[in-house]
Amino acid sequence: MKILVxxxxxxxxxxxxxxxxxxxxxxxxxxQFITGxxxxxxxxxxxxxxxxxxxxxxxxxxxxxxxxxxIRKCLAIGADDAIRVNAEPIDAYxxxxxxxxxxxxxxxxxxxMGRESIDYNGGQVHGIVGEMLGIPSISPVMKxxxxxxxxxxxxxxxxxxxxxxxxxxxxxxxxxxxxEWKIPNMRGIMTARTxxxxxxxxxxxxxLTAVANYxxxxxxxxxxxxxxxxxxxxxxxxxxxxxxx
Amino acid sequence: MSVLIFxxxxxxxxxxxxxxxxFYGSKVAGMMGTSATAVVIGAADQGELATAGRxxxxxxxxxxxxxxxxxxxxxYASVVAAAAQQEGAKVVVLAKxxxxxxxxxxxxxxxxxxxxxxxxxxxDMSSGFRVKTSIYTGKAxxxxxxxxxxxxxAIKKNTIATEETDATxxxxxxxxSLNDADxxxxxxxxxxxxxxxxxxxxxxxxxxxxxxKGPENWGIVEDLAKALHAATACSKPVSDLxxxxxxxxxxxxxxxxxxxLYIAAGISGxxxxxxxxxxxxxxxxxxxxxxxxxxxxxxxxIVGDVFEVLPKLTKAVQAL
Numbered sequence: 435m436k437i438l439v440x441x442x443x444x445x446x447x448x449x450x451x452x453x454x455x456x457x458x459x460x461x462x463x464x465x466q467f468i469t470g471x472x473x474x475x476x477x478x479x480x481x482x483x484x485x486x487x488x489x490x491x492x493x494x495x496x497x498x499x500x501x502x503x504x505i506r507k508c509l510a511i512g513a514d515d516a517i518r519v520n521a522e523p524i525d526a527y528x529x530x531x532x533x534x535x536x537x538x539x540x541x542x543x544x545x546x547m548g549r550e551s552i553d554y555n556g557g558q559v560h561g562i563v564g565e566m567l568g569i570p571s572i573s574p575v576m577k578x579x580x581x582x583x584x585x586x587x588x589x590x591x592x593x594x595x596x597x598x599x600x601x602x603x604x605x606x607x608x609x610x611x612x613x614e615w616k617i618p619n620m621r622g623i624m625t626a627r628t629x630x631x632x633x634x635x636x637x638x639x640x641x642l643t644a645v646a647n648y649x650x651x652x653x654x655x656x657x658x659x660x661x662x663x664x665x666x667x668x669x670x671x672x673x674x675x676x677x678x679x
Numbered sequence: 680m681s682v683l684i685f686x687x688x689x690x691x692x693x694x695x696x697x698x699x700x701x702f703y704g705s706k707v708a709g710m711m712g713t714s715a716t717a718v719v720i721g722a723a724d725q726g727e728l729a730t731a732g733r734x735x736x737x738x739x740x741x742x743x744x745x746x747x748x749x750x751x752x753x754x755y756a757s758v759v760a761a762a763a764q765q766e767g768a769k770v771v772v773l774a775k776x777x778x779x780x781x782x783x784x785x786x787x788x789x790x791x792x793x794x795x796x797x798x799x800x801x802x803d804m805s806s807g808f809r810v811k812t813s814i815y816t817g818k819a820x821x822x823x824x825x826x827x828x829x830x831x832x833a834i835k836k837n838t839i840a841t842e843e844t845d846a847t848x849x850x851x852x853x854x855x856s857l858n859d860a861d862x863x864x865x866x867x868x869x870x871x872x873x874x875x876x877x878x879x880x881x882x883x884x885x886x887x888x889x890x891x892k893g894p895e896n897w898g899i900v901e902d903l904a905k906a907l908h909a910a911t912a913c914s915k916p917v918s919d920l921x922x923x924x925x926x927x928x929x930x931x932x933x934x935x936x937x938x939x940l941y942i943a944a945g946i947s948g949x950x951x952x953x954x955x956x957x958x959x960x961x962x963x964x965x966x967x968x969x970x971x972x973x974x975x976x977x978x979x980x981i982v983g984d985v986f987e988v989l990p991k992l993t994k995a996v997q998a999l
Contacts, residue, residue, distance in 0.1 A: 448951070451818045451819045471931075472932065527791070552815070552932075553814065554814050555796065561781060561785045562785075564788070565784075565785050565787075570753060571752075571781070591777045592777050592926070593872040593877045594871035595869075596870070597869075598864050598867065599864075599867055600863055611925070641826070642794075642825070642826055642827035643795065643825050645822065646809060646822045647821075647822050648820065648822070649811075649820040649821075650820075651820065651957065654976060654978060657975070657978060659981070659982065660979060662982060662987065663983075665983070666991060666995035668979055668981060668995075671979065672940065672961070678940040678961050
């Protein structure tokens with residue numbers, strides 16, 4: 435079984451987001467970049483499937499050289515090799531095109547990624563890749579097992595979940611609790627240094643969207659404190675002042 | 680040339696988020712000097728379908744093939760793509776939801792469309808086509824220029840306040856040919872909470888965290904939610920501890936909500952939690968720790984014991 439795990443390099447979840455150049459560029463200064471948290475779940479499940487069933491796991495990233503620490507960490511966690519498309523991930527369509535190009539050359543049984551990247555929160559790439567390859571896409575997947583050529587999955591839906599079966603190949607957007615995040619051990623870190631990382635040039639240049647500029651949310655007004663023994667006042671204020679109930 | 684809106688059904692009724700999408704789409708159509716057409720897929724009666732007119736759609740295309748009775752992102756995306764072709768639609772609007780998200784991406788692939796996820800305002804068409812979207816899980820906004828010929832807008836809840844008229848939409852049967860490959864998934868089991876207010880659709884949300892001390896104490900949260908007709912939610916630790924199901928977890932790696940009112944009880948307000956709730960209109964924080972960071976992001980705050988405050992609030996709501 436061949437598994438492709440697509441990962442993003444994104445600002446740590448505790449990052450205070452700021453912009454520079456008149457709000458046209460994300461301010462990378464002092465920002466710690468991490469593997470997308472959802473992508474981490476996808477990778478962890480891929481490594482588990484490899485250990486359980488035998489599989490090769492290839493990590494895939496569209497990014498510039500500064501994404502390599504994230505890729506090396508994925509190799510340290512247990513992926514066998516990696517492909518980096520040397521380009522800025524301009525938009526979802528562009529990234530999907532890169533994944534589809536690689537997958538057309540080498541067929542994968544499973545293409546896994548996070549349900550969404552935590553920077554743009556688009557959650558589009560898996561669906562577009564599925565469309566480009568003409569195979570099903572499912573997201574968000576919170577449980578994944580493979581028996582022969584059948585994948586058994588659980589997907590979260592509004593107010594619940596559903597169990598799904600489908601034939602490989604599939605593209606899946608993953609989320610917890612599909613697997614526990616894995617932390618690389620020393621041996622993994624050492625071997626990751628020599629695992630193959632192929633750098634390829636982008637296929638196609640289709641970007642269908644562009645960010646013109648950014649904006650920060652307006653700060654909320656000062657909090658109005660209500661004494662605990664007058665809690666019922668809150669309900670009055672919510673009705674007469676905030677007018678939300 | 681019309682603006683096309685995918686309107687989602689829940690048990691044969693148009694979802695509230697889809698009414699918003701129809702109203703939003705009709706406003707965009709007005710800006711473009713064209714009309715709004717809604718696509719509805721699955722079983723629904725004619726009277727219900729015609730109500731799309733109240734929110735500004737002049738026409739409803741109804742795809743009622745029995746194979747489409749169960750929600751299916753891939754098949755539904757194919758139906759909407761066929762409708763977009765028939766109507767020559769350059770703008771497709773849908774509300775964010777499990778189904779809407781799955782469809783939007785497949786549609787973008789089919790139509791090679793520029794897709795704006797998490798749209799929070801009407802577009803600016805003064806030069807090009809620009810939409811404001813929420814990014815970094817609500818920590819910032821981006822103004823997206825959609826350059827493709829076809830644009831898809833996935834709108835967040837509470838993006839627009841709907842207004843209703845007494846107009847009705849004409850309903851046309853729509854029966855595009857269906858593709859077998861779109862029915863490759865076999866759903867073997869569905870577990871869905873019934874009777875409850877669905878979290879992503881809810882106008883009011885009562886959420887609780889570890890301050891509740893254990894799953895057995897959730898009764899006071901549910902009581903307040905019931906009195907308010909609100910949905911219940913929880914923080915990540917609570918879902919990780921299995922006190923509550925994962926579909927109630929709001930935050931950066933859970934559900935993002937934007938209700939009119941978000942009440943947080945016993946949640947300290949980690950930055951990852953705030954990210955999932957900060958587009959709520961009004962935030963109420965109840966915590967016994969006066970230094971809980973959540974108070975800084977709240978509109979109303981009560982420093983106190985949730986076990987005393989929540990029942991008091993429930994009583995006050997019942998007395999309204």
